[in-house]
Amino acid sequence: MGVTHMMQLQRLCDSITIFLEDDLDPRSFFQTKKIANRYNCKQLEEKCNQFALQRFKEIAQSDEFMKLDEKFISFLMESKETKAKEEVKCRMLLAWTKHDIDERKECFLSLVMKFQLTKMTLSYRRFLVENETLLYKSFEALRLLTLSILDSHGDISSKDVNLTEKKQLVVFDPTSERMHSHDVDDKTWTPMQTIDQAIIQNTLYSAVVMESYIYVICTNKSFYSLEYAESNAKWEQMANANLQNACAVALDGFVYGIEYEKYSNIMERYDSSNNRWTRLTNKSLDMDHESLVAADGKVFCIAGSNQLYRATNQVEIYDPVTSTWSMDDRSLNEARYSASATATEEGIYVMGGYNVDGRSTLTTVEFRSSVTKTWMMLKPMNNAREEFGSCVIDKKVYVIGGNGIPANIEEYDPATKEWKIIETIQGKNIVPMATVAISI
Template sequence: MLSHENVETKSGVVEIKEFEVEVCVKKCVDFIYTGDAYVAKEKRETLMGVAHMMQLQRLCDSIAIFLEDDLDPRSFFQTKKIANRYNCKQLEEKCNQFALQRFKEIAQSDEFMDLDEKFISFLIESKKTKAKEGGKCKMLLAWTKHDIDERKECFLSLVMKFQLTKMTLSYRRFLVENEPLIFESMQSLRSLTLSILDSHPENISSKDFDLTENEQLVVFDQTSQRMHCHDIDAKTWTPMQTIDQAIIQNTLHSAVVIESYIYVICRNGSFYRLEYAESNAKWEQMTNTNLQWACVVALDGFVHGIEYQNYSNVLERYDPSNNRWTRLTNKSLILAFESLVAADGKVFCIAGYSNQIGRATNQVEIYDPVTSTWSMDNGSLNEARYQASATATEEGIYVVGGYDNNRGSTLTTVEFRSSVTNTWMMLKPMKNARQFFSSCVIDKKVYVIGGNGNPANIEEYDPETEEWRIIETIQGKDNFPRATVALSI
């Protein structure tokens, strides 16, 4: 620019009008002299724009690497936009693979509705997309209806590419009976109708379907050495895959579900996963963690874990995309037997036993993955407890049971933290006192299973009626007490 006769040559000043970039221009100049490419997360998109304009390809490549390393369901859409705008081919491919692996998580974001037709077609048509056909169809419908006039033709062309027989029979019937977009395509209507007629008879109901699959309780039975799923509505148990012998020998401690996989962690830190929807799937051993007796939860597609039975303040995170555990910021309190739950985009570490004071605590620590920092909850539990269980709905967090050594008793008490008020309140107690057990949420109801003294009872809490009831007494099973999960079948 400065080698030609122009205003900038005469003035010696180049005005960059496209960006408010004082910090980023300085960073680019520093990079030219030092090669230092690190930049804070919130500046990366702007810095990429300035570096691209100044043709600093090595700096662009370095920023792309930072973006790849930090790719998660929250950052995906911005990272994809940067990759497309600045023609970062490797970053584009990384985003494509991430979207295929984490389809369900990104599809439930509001930003999914703004994706272009080409990318939606790529996700729907790919055989590598980690989602069931019914799930993909539901998200395609939601995306289409966001701008139905512009997207209707895309829907009609893509719906014919689904493997219809891999959708549940009841969902196909629901589409035929209730979906106006299907009515507009005789070819789609015909194909769906024929697929229903060709299917084997089963209980076909036209009940409405939301974006979630039918969720069921899954337990790990030591007696049969198999997983078993329990349909709450039908009150039936169905055997699933066997539990790998290595998992039995290393003693399964806790489990968590991410997408189509169940992840289990044993007392010695050995770590395994199973693609539960595939009947012939085999258990895979993944990278072991340094955590012993770990307690784990899923958040934003990652597994977060703490040490449960040891006094510890360590938090680790597992990334399925690279099969790697990473040590995160230590929490303040060194405790054992805490309750761990993910809610409101954060990890809550609740109560536990303090060796320093020799008793249970009622304090709550909160980890924010965006800032990588811990903070104390403004409110504490009404009762100190440890070996309790915690689970969450959109409305808030439930902490159930546990043991209070101050009183020397196993607890029936239940507390709830509202996501609106961020305060803890007491709810009606359970029917049975429990400690060292599992809890989960299905259809906004809380289920607890097992526990010292009550290994066979399953209790249900309905927030609408504010009542607990025993819904099942398990016969002939010896379940790993802290490994029950809810998953979509």
């Protein structure tokens, strides 16, 4: 190539170029690239560039990769055509930088901020934060990496602490096709966002709040989310659940769901970072009409009806850390199904439902202390209820609707140990299993 280039034998030069292109592989790449650069063979340079993009992982594992110049490394890292995962590119960029860290560290810090960080696995991003001291030299790189980790948990919007923020009770009314929030202190109702037509058509079944989003599940397994604090926000359809008539709870950035109206031992978990439902370890018991609640870092499936159509008093507990189920050593005092459950920091409340043979609707209430792990009976509700909603606002428990009774709201105050009816809803058709509490 040197002789033909010096003597300007273009046809021979072209023939050599074709030979080098045909012979290009991970072993010959680096020498071929040097020849292309030295003799300004544009066609061969382009061929080498495309080869490097397509076979990045193979050439990156060669010792000669560490000798590539900054311009070519930048090209490989910034190109959207590079066939390698973002974490692989980042790992090789780190290796290349450490080969001559004094000369290359500035290049690394400028390039690492151009990666699509949210496409890296969370475990690798945590590894970078914990182990790569190079990142500590750039506040901006650390900031972007940290934000990417937060964004992987549902694109959490930035929001300062609001000292006047308060919780309100939210209901879904298909009649007005709106959500409505209720201030339990001043007894006022405020219309919120409309309910998407697709949700109405697919029949809203249950709802859960996680971070600044409300998630709803319909009877046909479709799943939607809404950033409720944004008045102009629109409902977004997420990945469908694999659960029929599901009820759900939120725990540590995940949504957990079970099939409510089906004898089932299935539970699934929704991860907003990848918009995916995953089936978890099966429960021990095939039940329906269980009460689902999150407390003490675990998910509790409480009571329910067995396949003999009898209410039970058993409690199963799922531990997300070990992905295992266990039976609560202490069962409920009273068997029940179609009850409602909610939790405070002090413990779990289970209210109402049908009795053991399904002939009577219950007013009874039980409480499981987070300290003693035992169930105790509390003062009963004013109204017997089944298949109804409950939530906690400022440590007080609120229940709404159920059993075909008017949609009144009862409040339980742990300080006084008393129940009282605080509101009777007029002109609204409340979805019974979809009452939630939000912060506004």
